[in-house]
Amino acid sequence: MRILNICAYTWEIGGPARIIFDHTTEALKMGHEVDILSPMTPGDEIYDVPTGARVIPCIRTTPVSRFYREFSVGLLGYLRKHIQEYDIVHIHGIWHFGSLAPFLVRNRVPKVITIHGLLDEWAVNHHKWKKDLVTLLYQKSILAKADLIQINNADEEKNVIDYLGFRPKNLVTIPNGIRMDEYQNLPPRGSFRQQFGIPEEKRLVLFMGRMNIKKGLDLLLPAFADYLRENDEAILILAGPEDGYLAETTKFIAENGLAESIKYVGMLTDTTKLSVLADADLFVLPSYSEGFSIAVLEALASGVPALVSDRVGFGEYIRKYEAAYLTPLTVDGVTEGLSIMLENDSTRAAYAKRGREMVAQNFDITQVAKKMLAAYSSVLRS
Incomplete structure (x- = not known):
């Protein structure tokens, strides 16, 4: 299986980068291939990369990225050329350009979205006007189109249901893990x-x-x-x-x-x-x-x-x-x-x-990563 993660894969981003690192390490052990497409600002420090994985840095395009997080012409260009080479595209987070870009390119690759807590009441109300605008333009439709939405817990399940107004069939609960x-x-x-x-x-x-x-x-x-x-x-x-x-x-x-x-x-x-x-x-x-x-x-x-x-x-x-x-x-x-x-x-x-x-x-990562890979496989079978 060829897996593409989309996330700002930097030390500054914190938890999501560590989560990708650990899941990637386990996926590589099981014979899968993993790339990480990372929108970045010059000077950002790339997070540690597991041996055998590949990070593809894409420069954030200013001044747009100052207002629209992680906007990158390079990221979109990479997807146009290469998205069909992957079996799964795993999008980390919402509200940012990296979550939209895979849906702007014509492709049939299954897409997984991990919410990472970003539909929590506090998170939604932070810079609320921007999120209201993104919701109006595309965010709800993207979640509805995703082949799989990964959440961590019952709170996130409620947040997704409240946001969409219904419980999507493609919702799966898989917690994060550590080594x-x-x-x-x-x-x-x-x-x-x-x-x-x-x-x-x-x-x-x-x-x-x-x-x-x-x-x-x-x-x-x-x-x-x-x-x-x-x-x-x-x-x-x-x-x-x-x-x-x-x-x-x-x-x-x-x-x-x-x-x-x-x-x-x-x-x-x-x-x-x-x-x-x-x-x-x-x-x-x-x-x-x-x-x-x-x-x-x-x-x-x-x-x-x-x-x-x-x-x-x-x-x-x-x-x-x-x-x-x-x-x-x-x-x-x-x-x-x-x-x-x-x-x-x-x-x-x-x-x-x-x-x-x-x-x-x-929360041992070995067991958690197996659950995530099994979820990928279920999407591919369906």
């Missing part, structure tokens, strides 16, 4: 603290994700400041690429004199990311909207207790397993969660144990 074996042997505890000068007596609270308001930073920052008024034996590490909220974050830290208690370390990769997971006492993500948070899965797989919202993409699993502390989306709620989790070692240990069990039993 559990990557998180079994972490670096020695203390290496991240030593590298960044963090005292051993400070409890390390880790936020790992794009610096975007949808991640709940407007709740986490004041909540952590409130917690410090009662107990200053903690430090918050903010790890992730800038995505619109770094200036507000920096301003908050300066205005509240928290430069020693809240540190932004940028995006962490490879060994450094594993070392911060090894050293973290608590992972936090009070997000308003996630398709399916790979960062939360990574933390839980690493045995890090977590404080998250139920909007991270698999809230029903977290409730079933009591795998993480679920916080309400308020400053007071996050503050209370920080107090409960940071001041009770046995509570954190119990959450960590249940969280790792949840990931191992439900």
